[in-house]
Each structure stands twice: as C-alpha cells, then as structure tokens.
Amino acid sequence: MLWTAILLFHGILAVFVIYTRRSRKRTEPPLDKGNIPWLGHALEFGRDVAIFLTRMKKKHGDIFTVRVAGHYVTVLLDPNTYDDLLSDTKALDFKRYAQLLMQRMFSLNMPNHDPLTERAWMERHFQGPNLMQLCESMQNNLQLLFNATEAARNPLQWRQEGLFSFCYSLLFRAGYLTLFEVDRNDITQLTTVYDEFRKFDGLLSKLARSTVKKEERRVARCAQERLWELLSACWLGGGASRAQGNTWQQSYLQHLQSESVEQESQRRAMLLQLWVTQGNAGPAAFWLLGFLLTHPEAMRAVRAEIRSLQEQRHPLVSLQKNTPVLDSVLSETLRLRAAALITREVVQDKLLQVSGGREYLLRRGDRVCLFPFLSPQMDEEIHSEPEKFKYDRFLNEDGTERKDFFKRGMRMKYYNMPWGADGHMCVGRHFAVSGIKQFVIMVLTSLDLELCDQQAAMPSVDPSRYGFGMLQPISDMEIRYRLKPTRSYLHTHQ
C-alpha cells in the first residue's frame, strides 16, 4: 500500500515536472506558461477569453502558445494564415476536440462518428431546393407563432417584455417547428422545450470548461434528461403521436441509423442538434434589434429600405433578397457579437508561415486555436473604431455590399468571420441569415416597438460566452410593443 502511494506520488511528480519544464524551441511561437503550475492561464482564460487574448496579443503579437489547465494552446490571430492552417487536415485534427466537447456538454459519445459524412448529409439539407423549402416553412412558422402571441390577439394593448427573451423564444420555437418532429396538436410542448433548453444553454459554457458546481450539474442533468425525452417522444412514440413525417429530424435519425449509432446515442445527438441549429439565431436577432433601437439613424435607414420594397410590392420572400442596408446591419452585428473559438488538435508537427514570411513550428500534442473575433472582426487595422456599431460599415456609397477591407496595404480575404472558414464553415448560415431577416422584417412591419427606457444602452456581453458562437447579454433590455394599427403588409402580401 505504502509502495503504491509512493509510486503514485512519483508518477504525479514526474508528469508535473514534464509539464512545467517545457521550454520554447527556437522555431516555436513565444511561450507563456503563466504563474500557476499546471493550471497556467486557465482561470483568466475561463473568466474572459477576449480580455485575456487581447493582453497576450499586445505582449507577444499574432501568434503565441499559452498553458491552459495542462494543455499547451497555440493561438493564431493572423487572418492571412487561417486558410493554411484550416486546410491542413493531416496535421490538424477537428474530431478529437469536438468529441471531447460532445462528451462534456451533451454527455454524448459517438466514437465512430464521421464528421465528414455528417457534413455532406447536412449540406444536402441546407442548400438548393431543400433550403428554399426550409426557409418557406420557417416563414410560415414564424407567422403562426406570431399570430398566437398576446400582441396579435389584443392589438391595441401595449405589452412589455425583455427583448432577448422575445427574440430567442420566437426564433427558437419557429426553428424547432421547422426542423423537428412536433405534434402540432400539442403546441405547449414547444414552450416546455424552449424553457428546458434555456436552463441547459445557461450552463453550457461551464459544462464545456468542466467548471459546473454540484447544484448546477444537477440542474443541467435534469434539463438534459427532460430534453432527451421531449425530443425523442415523437419519433420513438410512433403511431398517434407521430406528426407529419419527412422532417429534417427524421432524416437525421435515418442518417444516424445508417451510421450504426446506437439508440441511446441517437436520442442524445438530438439535443446536440437542437443546440447547433437553434442556439445562435435568437441571440443574433436580439443584438440586431438592440442595435437598431439604440441607433435611430440605422433604424431609419432599415425602415426606409423595407418601406421602399413594400411600395414596389415585393412579396415578403423576395423582400429578403433586396436588402443591402439590412444585410450590412446584420454583418455588423455579427462582426461585433459572433465570437466562436475554432480549435484543432495538432497531430503532426507542422511548420506554419505567418504574414511577413516568418515560420513557426506547431508541436504535435498541442492544440491550436483561432479567435476571429479579435482578428479580423475587432482588428483596428482592418476596421476603423472597431468597438462602434456602424450600420453602413459593409455598404459602398452606391448602396452595394462593401467587400474591400485592407490591413497594412494588403486586401483581406477574411474581414468578417462569424461563420468560421474552410471545411467546417457553418453549414446552416443561409438558413440562419434567412430566419433572422424574416424575423426582423416581420417585427418591424407588424409592431410598434420601442425601448421602455429611451436612454437605455445595450447591455454588456456575458464574458463566459466567448468561444461559443453568438454572445449573449449579461441582462435583458425591456421593450414595449403593440400591433401596428395598420398592420396591413403581412396580411395582404402573404
């Protein structure tokens, strides 16, 4: 027993010494281990990734390696090098880290899961005629849910609500109705799924970092189990409860079955998909409407654009395609509030050439991370006054989309990267853009909408959400709204 303890102690000591003794090789990026043994910078990283990486960028430049909870993570903030990195699928592996997160966040293990086959399957559903059908169905579902709101039932009455929950709840439920198997006779189930999802979503970043406390773990677990049950009730129940058939969810289920994924994992994978497909659009719509409500000039420009299309009697569906001002507002919103961390594992040593020609060695066994939020999105060499919301940042003077952005005289391929890049770029981006625009147009054409406090500023972001797609606010923003007395457009042009 004593010997086992001594051997164990020596083993732990050896691992500890190996980790703390790592030193920088001449060709490697600057190494910053932090002061705390093993943990390194983990606490600062978990508290606020953006502040931490900004500090490291000032200290070391566009590439550096930091120690985070025993791992060495090389952070790259040079957009001109992103392509070289992301296209190298031999030296850099997407799957291992994705599987680790799947386990931590969704209690899901799919060892034989092949991300490439799944991507190909997803692409079939979110492109071409299938995409058109999904967008149409999303439009109808948004309208259906909107018509069921109190505002639509009591047109003259003003209602008060938080803007974040207003946007998230409507877009989430419409997206869920569009993609998932729902018993349409039981619409209240929609609200239950949304409520449980919000409980779960609130703890996701902690689950991913393994920093949940005991009580939080219990809450997350309960919400998870409830959602597994709710999401599988329709398709496992079959018979009477079975809804319309041919849904995206059913097709996904068949895909999993064709990959021989076992039934319990099929159930759990549905929650992962619920998060992937419904977790970002609602928060994005919140920021967009929040920016419009706090920037009257931007609101006037968007309203004028929609009005002019209405005057030309564009149907709502094509209305979405002719909106350069709204498109610029959306791009600017995503620039300021989309903040995914793109992470890969280095499975072979790799030499990486950065702007300026210098080469760095990425070491096998480390992780490599891109954080496009810092660069290009908030890079002051690419975007003037990057902290400011400028609704026309992505507009040319002639009203067309602006695509030319420069850094140190070089035209940038990546000047805004809310959807990631290369082989793992967001598959659902067209569906997401369409849903957000449909929602915003519906709200602006149907409702009188204003802030309860006209002087209110946008709430700040919850720093724990950096790294997980769309940011969320630390608190909500109260709005008042009622149906427009002349809510003619939507009814007459459907």
Ligand code: HEM
């Ligand atoms: C504003 C909304 C959204 C944002 C900002 C967003 C952002 C992203 C980003 C940054 C990635 C790349 C992650 C990486 O490379 O590691 C990604 C991947 C993905 N997104 Fe989205 N997304 C959004 C909405 C959606 C929607 C609505 C869907 C589906 C309906 C979707 C489906 C996916 C899928 C399936 C992937 C994985 C692609 C792969 O690994 O090959 N996303 N998303």
